[in-house]
Amino acid sequence: MGKGNLLYAQSGGVTAVINATASAVIQAARRHKVKVLAARNGILGALREDLIDTSKESIAAIRALAHTPGGAFGSCRYKLKSPDVDRAPYQRLIDVLRAHDVRWFLYNGGNDSADTAYKLSQIAADFGYPLACIGVPKTVDNDLAVTDCCPGFASAAKYTAVSVREAALDVAAMADTSTKVFVYEAMGRHAGWLAAAAGMAGSKPDDAPQIILFPERTFDEAAFLAKVKTTVARVGWCVVVASEGVRNAEGHFLAEAGSTDAFGHSQLGGVAPYLAGLVKKALSMKVHWALPDYLQRSARHLASATDLAHALAVGEAAVEYAMKGMNAVMPVIVRTPDAPYRWKIEAASLAKLANREKKLPKNFVRRDGYGITETARRYFAPLLRGEAPPPYRADGLPDYVVLKNIAVPRKLPAWVG
Amino acid sequence: MGKGNLLYAQSGGVTAVINATASAVIQAARRHKVKVLAARNGILGALREDLIDTSKESIAAIRALAHTPGGAFGSCRYKLKSPDVDRAPYQRLIDVLRAHDVRWFLYNGGNDSADTAYKLSQIAADFGYPLACIGVPKTVDNDLAVTDCCPGFASAAKYTAVSVREAALDVAAMADTSTKVFVYEAMGRHAGWLAAAAGMAGSKPDDAPQIILFPERTFDEAAFLAKVKTTVARVGWCVVVASEGVRNAEGHFLAEAGSTDAFGHSQLGGVAPYLAGLVKKALSMKVHWALPDYLQRSARHLASATDLAHALAVGEAAVEYAMKGMNAVMPVIVRTPDAPYRWKIEAASLAKLANREKKLPKNFVRRDGYGITETARRYFAPLLRGEAPPPYRADGLPDYVVLKNIAVPRKLPAWVG
Structure with missing residues (x-):
């Protein structure tokens, strides 16, 4: 009691390994004796006060998330307007977080989500509400700045x-x-x-x-x-x-x-x-x-083991950052020399990440425009390396988990968005 | 010398495991000290006298075929007319087989191929040419008669x-x-x-x-x-x-x-x-x-282990049938009771198989027409069971093999089809 809860939300298009990040977040928080609430259907769940109590899930189910594609709590395509345009949704978010004693908000998404998490961290400070906002990277588009690559x-x-x-x-x-x-x-x-x-x-x-x-x-x-x-x-x-x-x-x-x-x-x-x-x-x-x-x-059945390791590592690092009291940061993947491939997780400021798009480098495309260069191959090879197949059932299908997703009782009036 | 060669050809659309059948055929024939020639691009290779000497391939390459999709020697969509309409292609086939001392012809395909193999066996008998024709089942369409299912x-x-x-x-x-x-x-x-x-x-x-x-x-x-x-x-x-x-x-x-x-x-x-x-x-x-x-x-990366076992077994059985002097037959998959799933290979007459199509049973489709029944599930579950992933390389791609496919020197004039 007292230390507060952690809220986790998924945002934008889901990936083969975003649930692996969720699995790592929940397992790391459990080690810290912190309860993880999950917003149903991303940030909309937070606005609607539609929260899921992940402590009702067995450890086996949470572990199985690491080999299950899709978005276990639901995601959404919903971009909050800037607080300069409409401050009401941010006010509502703070109300919901306060009502459920949420002290840490982990937002698992791409560029827009990094931006939202950054703005929410600023508004919480304005309101004097003690909240740490941590962005957690995810996108098959691979277009987040700073990080070497994006889980998924x-x-x-x-x-x-x-x-x-x-x-x-x-x-x-x-x-x-x-x-x-x-x-x-x-x-x-x-x-x-x-x-x-x-x-x-x-x-x-x-x-x-x-x-x-x-x-x-x-x-x-x-x-x-x-x-x-x-x-x-x-x-x-x-x-x-x-x-x-x-x-x-x-x-x-x-x-x-x-x-x-x-x-x-x-x-x-x-x-x-x-x-x-x-x-x-x-x-x-x-x-x-x-x-x-x-x-x-x-296609979780064909996930890259490197990708899975990244997805787990950013989830775990996000919780560690939160527990250390860090705010407005995102764990990113840093590549050290190419051969052998090594990587580590570092904290990057959300301010640096928000609303910046990483383009495909010009030197990845062959001069004739129809193929890739050796530089591109050196970048891709370690990312594609390794297999991490899910367990399979006797009927030949992967043993993917569907969570119970039990709702936390509401405490506030309905949201009028 | 003396005992003659075996000719193997692939026909129609290829599958994730047709090369596994080819692998089993070549390995079984090698055990019998019989050389396997392969027709390049299916029956067209036999007509064009465009044959491949598989004895030039290493055992490692032949084993790797078992985890490589596609058709290693090329396949084709080409249906021979009935000999009643045009006897010339059959005459040509006999000429090519005779020139290369081929005593066994294994034709790996679907309905049309079973029909062609059957007709060729009859014509060879008419010509007095000692030839055993064995059909080997393959088709993702699963529409061959007699067999419980079709490899692929x-x-x-x-x-x-x-x-x-x-x-x-x-x-x-x-x-x-x-x-x-x-x-x-x-x-x-x-x-x-x-x-x-x-x-x-x-x-x-x-x-x-x-x-x-x-x-x-x-x-x-x-x-x-x-x-x-x-x-x-x-x-x-x-x-x-x-x-x-x-x-x-x-x-x-x-x-x-x-x-x-x-x-x-x-x-x-x-x-x-x-x-x-x-x-x-x-x-x-x-x-x-x-x-x-x-x-x-x-998608060989997601092949069913049951399917792979079938594909290997029909290839091996086809060679055993050939060596025993059987003719105009196909090894088919026979299902013994559903639970636990057991299967065996039996010889079926090509005459029974040729030009018959197995339809999806009516009792596989739910009454409302939009789903499958428990009967269908009992049929499918053991077929989908088991995984048989290929080995992967350090760059994350499966280690698929490409054969050398060295041509056998031609002995006959070019074919004018």
Whole structure:
């Protein structure tokens, strides 16, 4: 009694390992005899006073979280306005935190969440409410500043590289009489991190993917088609990896170029079917395409062991920082020399992180714009390294856990947001 | 010298474990001191006299085949006409087999291949050429008659169930503020085997997938939309698995309903984007969709251990049958009582198998048409059981092998097909 509770919330798109971070947070807090409340559906749960009492979960369930994808308490896409525009939600958050004796708030997310955690720490100080706000990194977009990489990214990257490698073996076997061109669509609306990771599928010049399309490079249809044509002529087949964020010279997403079909159906596009149609029409080649969507960020079965270790470490460090009385910081991953790969966790100021976006470095993209460099390979290889499969049940499915998620009784009036 | 060579060829779409069968064939033949030639790109390699000498491959490479997806020697989509229509290709095959002293022909494929192997065995007898033809089962479509299941199917089924389970955890976490409906497209143009396997992702009534669309059931748009709506109202979100073979009341594939977009691009359709567009338009819900295409049949990283054991066993049995002088047979998988699951390999006559298609049993589909029954679960569970991951390299990619595939010198004039 007395020391207070810790509130943990997940934010934005979930990943294969964000629950591993949650598992580490809860286990570390239990060692400190601190109760962890979790906000249901992210920050919305805090605003709605919809809190979960994680002390009702068994240690076995909390441990199993470390091998379960998705977001165990629910996440949300909800960005608080700046307190300069609307101070009411921050006031409400302080009310809820106070009502439930929350002294530490751990916000597990990307750029927006770092910004929210930072602002909340400032407002709490304004209100004179004793609160430590710790950001905890997570995003398959890999676009947080300061940190070398973001937990969640490396597992999606491993999924991407392995899937492209496997599909390429299929295409290579069939190309003589069937599919000549295969297009794989990777997530990444603003930056080509996952598309770049697909480059790890091959290492020699004619290995798949022979073409990567990055959002950082303007799509040149004629050059693309010429490259497909010469690749098929030389190799016999061609694998294309396209980032969903690829745009044409007018700045339009290719994925949206064909979003209404001839029947007026709002066929939901994708850059892969668009490119497949282009190749089929222009080159008269048989084309297949894949769009794995959420599969790539939830594939816990193929998680990177390095990523899992990062996800656990940032969760544990966040609790240690909180217990030490640190505020407005985030544990980030720091890479020490490349070979052998070593990393450590350090505290970074949320002020430095908030609202800054890390771009794919220019020297990761090959000069011709269609592949990755050795510098990129040195960055990706240790991140993709190691396997951390979940346990499986007798019916062949992974033994993923679903928590009880028992609600904490409400103490306040309903939120009118 | 003397006893002759064995020719092995892969046919049709490749799978995650067809190379495991090849590995078992080559290892078994080596034990019998029989040289294995492989036809490059399936039966076309036999017609073109484009043969590979597998004795040039190391034992380590042949063993590594067992964990490598794709088709190591190339496959093809090429169906020989009936000898009643065109006897020339069969004559050519006999010429090539004779020139390379081939006494055993192992054809690893589906229905068409069983038919071809059967006809070739008859023609060889007509010509007085001593040849044993053995069919070896393989197909993710799981539609071969007689055999309880087809090597390759169970791994694709496991991939499907695991992927749907993982994506569902993602959707469940985000549904409050983001995606409410997720559509996953499974292979299966003629039968809903893989779509049905997706049913293994859940077990309770509201578990994902809440809706499976089978090609065996005519698509009813109004009923489908009503079911999506009530599911989202009750569960908060809805996962739909659709077989690529789903058709409307007019008999048209939904996947082809919107194949040209408003810009005249031949946007290559899919049933998933079609259904996603439908849901978005009719119910104004945020929808995501995935179309894994070749990923589902090449995902060796997630192969079922049961499937791998089957794939190895049929390869080994095929060689044993050949050595015993059996002809026009196929090793098939026979299931003995369900619990515990036991299986054995038996020889089935190719005449019984050729050109017969096994359909998804009616009692596998729930009465309402949107899910699977307990009978289906009892069939699938042991097939999905067990993991057989490949070894991984230090850069996080599986250590898949690419063979040298050294050609056997040609002895005959070029084939004019």
